[in-house]
Amino acid sequence: MGRVSDPTTQTRALVHAPEAPDAQWWRDAVIYQIYPRSWADADGDGIGDLPGITARLPYLRDLGVDAVWLSPFYVSPMNDAGYDVADYRDIDPLFGSLEDADGMVAAARELGLKVIVDLVPNHTSSEHMWFREALAAAPGSPERDRYLFRDGRGEHGEEPPNNWPSVFGGRGWSRVTEADGSPGQWYLHLFDRTQPDLNWQNPQVRAELESVIAFWCDRGVDGFRVDVAHGLVKAEGLPDYSGRVGLYDEVTSGDETEGGVLDHNATGAAPMWDQDGVHEIYRSWRRLLDGYGEPARILCAEAWVTPEERLARYVRPDEMHQAFNFDFLETPWDAAALTTVIESSYESNDSVGAATTWVLSNHDVVRHASRLGLDQTVRRTNGIAADDPQPDAALGLRRARAASALMLALPGSSYLYQGEELGLPEHTTMPHEVRQDPTYHHTGGEVVGRDGCRVPMPWTADGPSLGFGPGDHPWLPQPEAYADLAVDRQEGVPGSTLELYRSLLHLRRELGLGRAGLEWDGLASDAVVAFRSTTADGGTGLLVVTNLGPDPVALPAGEVLLASGPLDGDAVPTDTTVWVRPAG
Template sequence: MSVPHRQMTSLHEASPATSPWWRDAVGYQVYPRSWADGDGDGTGDLAGIAARLPHLRDLGVDAVWFSPFYRSPQHDAGYDVADYRDIDPLFGSLADADALIAEAHELGLRIVVDLVPNHTSEEHAWFQAALAAAPGSPERARYIFRDGRGDDGGEPPNNWQSVFGGRAWTRVTEADGRPGQWYLHLFDSSQPDLDWQNQQVREEFHAIIRFWLDRGVDGFRVDVAHGLVKAEGLPDYDHRERMLAENDSSASPYWDQDGVHEIYRGWREVLDSYAGDDRIMVAEAWVTPSERAVLYVRGDEFHQAFNFDFLETPWDAARLREAIADSLRANDSVGAPATWVLSNHDVVRHASRLGLDQSRPRPNGITADDPQPDAELGLRRARAATMLMLGLPGAAYLYQGEELGLPEHTSLPAQVRQDPTFHRTDGAETGRDGCRVPMPWEKGAPAHGFNDTGETWLPQPEVYGELAVDQQVGVPGSTLELYRELLALRRERRLGLGGLEQVDGLGDDVIAYRSLGPDAPATLVLVNLGEQPVALPEGARVLVSSEPLGEPAGGDPVLVPTDVAVWAEQPAD
């Protein structure tokens, strides 16, 4: 029999089958220095990436988001941009970028590039001009320079702390050799914040956006989208946020200020001035509550915003149901798709994160001295969590290597770590290096196929060889083949555009939804987080499961074990 109507709670209405591509797209994040190295110097590059793009076509994603590849001194892995219109020689050249964009489009992949507007590098021509200019000059007005406090100006203008640790102000030496003004840097001291009240800053970024659109990119992921505007007067603020976490931004003088929305409406006008409606902006906005977060995806601003509520939620059925329902409700209120994500270059990989004690806060990195993830449990839950995510309506983003089940590197020695967070806090904050380790492509090859020399900017853990692409491709039950199957079924059954009903009555530790894709049969998406197996509803035909299911005896129902997800054909009522 089918699940009766009284056990359904409607959460979301289906989108039209003719919806724009970005409403249900699956994107894939490439971290350029760690995906593929064409010249063998140990750091990934654009030529290496281009050669490996068929992997993404075969995986079944729609778009590729590239972390920064601009000219940079690399103090923060490229998020300190010295020239937004050039490629860093570490990665190649503008000609390589053009070839990469063309190759991706030939393979049917759209290109999204990172844009870093909150700050530049200290080596940017603008900041160098500001250092050479006098206080009050037009050059300094493009950044946030202020006189210090105290009789001699020797104290910072306020008490703000850097996200990376330490104070958020650095004092400069003026041209005459005397101690001078202070400049704001919410991140590393090599990343001075721009002043977005300055009209020249706004015009410059419009021009940068046009530069890359003219080269054929399909959109922008915007770094620290909730930053940019600071409260009038730069008032003191005693609270110390966790790095890259959803902090309550309601009282912050530097996050989620209302003035950011005017900026993005201007950007959206630039995008919309290009023919067609298929160029997009994606917001990285660590903002709570959800009513504030969805302001970024109103119809005249961003197209998508990463759903960090979902990423932050531990492996708990009730809390996951709540996060999903709240996200859909909030996004529906402004007519925007939810954009789901489980891992990225800033957080512990979910194959490891879900193998930790779920009652504790999400760590910002793991060292050999910390509690270690249960690798088997973490991967089992990660596969189930991915099935849950890809079964939900909206868009989704994958992080490179998660399709292989890559774990966090938890034993990196201090001397190889490069994240400025680690160094600015003297190791108190582990940082993000563990999720940024180069990809394994071929077991036994130099650097597991990352290049042909064996050089890697961060060492790979031994287990990466067993998880390499060539060890999983074509292997039934492998994580890679699971992802391929899920992405094909998601597209076939239009799950990203589907309406969603919550299926009640299957137990408190069971998450179950019925997805009703346009012009597609109903799909049951079920995850069992409980200690006991749970029976699938009668008549449900299994399409795919995150782990093998036992064969039921006789007329017994199909049982779903603990930490396993299933997609099933849902019979009509």
């Protein structure tokens, strides 16, 4: 792309050492999240499915990712978009069949893609066979012991066993009616009332989920993203708790005392989250997966846990392989804050020999192309409605491109969320009457919820549902902006976000950035994130500069390999990331 000027710079101490040459595939893999109901609809019912996924897999090969992660496709009443599982060993007819799943895994393998599936171990659906058996059985029975049934408080048991609320709003307990018609026990559901929490002190529960893991490994999957990995074990006695129990909503940018999980996980004290007993479960799962030999089958933790030292416990050598770096995702667009979280992430993960796993968007948070277009000093809400402050679309996309270019240069593994390679924004003006997220309904609309980031993919600018499927009515409406961002509008277009991602992923693999070391560069400041990749022999490779300040920043001499946006002569303008091969 050209050469740039040569201001004097000095590098600082090594932050992260390079990987060993024989490092496992997952330590630097780029993994693409597919939200099955919103990826591709093959049968025209308005909902994505497994045949649709299979047909579109070549697109991911061409994009340059290493693996795909699929959100749940199991049999489910879909009260929480499939995270309420009624049968862990079968496919919901909405998505296809087990044969379709086998065909998808085989097709991915032929394309050189690994497949990771979602595992939901904290709770089942209330329609799961076990829960139906529990309702039919008596208090104190083995069937009820698979879940967290308790007698109520008060003279007649009319009050719930403790004061825990649901993450989705309302209280976290529901009372059942016994077989004789009398008011009965209560059961815990940290999420929707149709998602009863399992009792992980019960040996049957542990054996069943290990059997489920083996079932899918035997069908050829390469690993599992573990839902609510920090929530399986609850504190003994289920004590009352006065803090927040939110999982991913109302998290404050840069403030560890308000909202979300930050305040109630900081010491590991919240009785429903991050209990030490979860680690013995994951050591058992790791032994099971290690028994399958090479290539490694992996576990990735969805664990909203702080501080980072607590999160690192999930990725010790005998536990999980990866844990999403949500501290990075939650960091505001601020150079000093990003530099701090990058350095502290490596410090924590390197201390246990784990790879750091980077992420900017997923199906539970506002897309970063919109999130970064909002005021970075205020609390991030769970969704954006039409009457909320609206993101600056151009600013958000410019920053999102820069953030992605920064992330994909960092050593470790990275997860991409479907459509971020197109620069898709959040749907911020969705009509309330079409919303399906239980959070919206449980809070009476006070919390908008996650539907805005789950809108179906636009494949073509013209045609039904923007190429998502043959029907005109996808399960969630697509905003008008999606037409100009469709795959066919960006493919082969220089400077498009899709072609930027393809270049990022191609160069990342060619230069071995995922396995490199990292040291800060002298250009780093309160306005600039700047680092160099390092090689095992002590050499330096790529220089990465992200300018978050208002003034252009001059670059040292070298070849500009890639920029997230147009350069300002021989300088990088604000909200832009540049990859440079230094001279000499």
